């Protein structure tokens with residue numbers, strides 16, 4: 001229960017720690033429901049609401065990221081560092097973009113808009129390699 005002070009902002013309950021650990025194990029950018037299914041193997045009595053609340057809390061502290069691809073359910077990313085995403089419009093798969101962050105993009109946008117830019121998000125959409133082979137096979 002007590003233990004390591006590895007998060008200064010948020011009190012790490014055991015439940016929250018397991019939710020974070022499970023999320024950080026995957027690179028699939030799961031929804032709260034996906035995380036719930038993963039976490040239930042370790043916390044059989046946890047509820048979807050608890051998982052959802054903890055994910056919201058972790059993302060509000062920037063320990064994780066919440067991603068919106070215009071789908072009915074938001075996705076979560078255990079990697080809090082800014083990075084771009086790419087998503088498949090056929091199967092809904094979300095990957096990290098292989099392209100690095102563009103340095104200077106925020107300055108460019110500031111100059112063009114007069115805004116003080118604090119962050120930016122880029123996501124690419126398209127058809128993933130797996131779905132492309134399926135299309136080709138048909």
Ligand SMILES: [Zn+2]
Pocket residue numbers: 088089090091092093127128129130131
């Ligand atoms: Zn796909």
Ligand SMILES: [Zn+2]
Pocket residue numbers: 029077079083084085095096
């Ligand atoms: Zn990501």
